[in-house]
Amino acid sequence: MNRTAHLLRQGWASGGLALMASLRSVQEMLGTVAFVAAFCVGLSFMRGRAVEGTSVDAATAALPGVLGLSVVFTGVVATAMVLATEREDGTLLRAKALPDGITVYLIGKIVYAAALVLTTVALLVLPGLFLFDGLAAGLARGWPLLLGVLLLGMVATIPFGAVLGSLFNNPRLVNAVGAVPIFALTGISGIFFPITALPEWLQWIAQAFPVYWVGLGLRSAVLPDSMLSAEIGESWRHLETMGALGAWAVLGLALAPWLLRRTARRVSGANVEEARQKAMQRV
Structure with a gap:
């Protein structure tokens, strides 16, 4: 087996384990x-009214704006918070100790976040097929494009979540x-209103x-030319x-592993123990 296939398989397995842990977490599922x-509920109040x-x-x-927000939040913010947490609890330190561990770690995060986004999209779209006029027709035509934009959007945004997470050693700072x-x-990117305004x-x-x-691609997959x-x-x-x-995905995948390795070099067992003691004091 060549090295690339081995890394992809290991990363897939890592992402699968993280997903199973998430599915067992009542708090995360809720x-x-x-x-x-x-x-x-919010979208249901907009039913029956046509865009001017x-x-x-x-x-x-x-x-499509809600779907785009899901991609951005999971790909960037949630990934950054997970990285900051796992640097604090020693997960990143253990990944650094393994051959190609940082690369496998990043691939695993992409697999995990993509699974979460696709699950969220399915939970939003399935009831929408019955509740929102025109959605079924749009998806019947544009579902391959929708899936492609979602997956490429995840690969383009998750590495930058890793970059953001590498800048903070505290998950609360990521959020705040x-x-x-x-x-x-996100507010200026036309996710929820026309950017031409x-x-x-x-x-x-x-x-x-x-x-x-991401927002433009999702709109093109779901909405008519009108x-x-x-x-x-x-x-x-x-x-x-x-x-x-594609360009952002290539840039992110090139930059994120280097930054993660640089971040991991600053993590030691003493740092992890100090963070654990602080966490216990907060509890």
């Missing part, structure tokens, strides 16, 4: 269900400080990051979407 339920100037149901038009620029970027200089900033392209009037250039820009997400 959090996922609460997230899905909250957005389903179109016949598209407002709930259907808003659903590190998440702020991510949510600010923003000043042109903000549109250029948004297009420099993967969040905008919604193109709200998009830049009145085009779904499929080639640009795949190119931008």
Whole structure:
């Protein structure tokens, strides 16, 4: 077996173990269900109202934004919090001690987060097929594109979650400080409203990051062409979407392992024990 296939298999196994642990955690499952339920209830209040100037149901038009938020939150913020936690509890230190452990660790995080996102998407989309007008028709046409954008979006965002997590040695700081620029970027990226409503200089900033392209790709997979009037250039820009997400994925996969190795070199058994003692004092 060649080295790449071996690393992929090990990373897949690592991600599978993390997923099984998550499925056994009542707290994590309740959090996922609460997230899905909250957005389903919110979208249900938008049913029956068309987007101005179109016949598209407002709930259907808003659903890609919810899916995009799930990708961004899981890929960047949740990954950063997990990394900060696992640096504190010694998981990253153990990964550093294994041959190619950091690479396997990163692949495992991608597998784990992708599984969570796909599960969340399924929980949102399945009831939406029956509740939101036009969603079934859109997915019948665009489900391959939807799946492709979700997977490529995860690969493009998770490495940057690892980068963000490497900057903090405390998961509470990730949530309190590190998440702020991510949510600010999400706010200007057209996830929940047309980016064309923003000043042109903000549109250029948004297009420099993967969040905008994830949202655009998801909208193109679900929504009809009658919604193109709200998009830049009145085009779904499929080639640009795949190119931008692909470029971010390559950049992230090149940068994240180097940063993780650099972070792991600063972790020692003494650091882990000190963090454990502090955690016990907080409890």
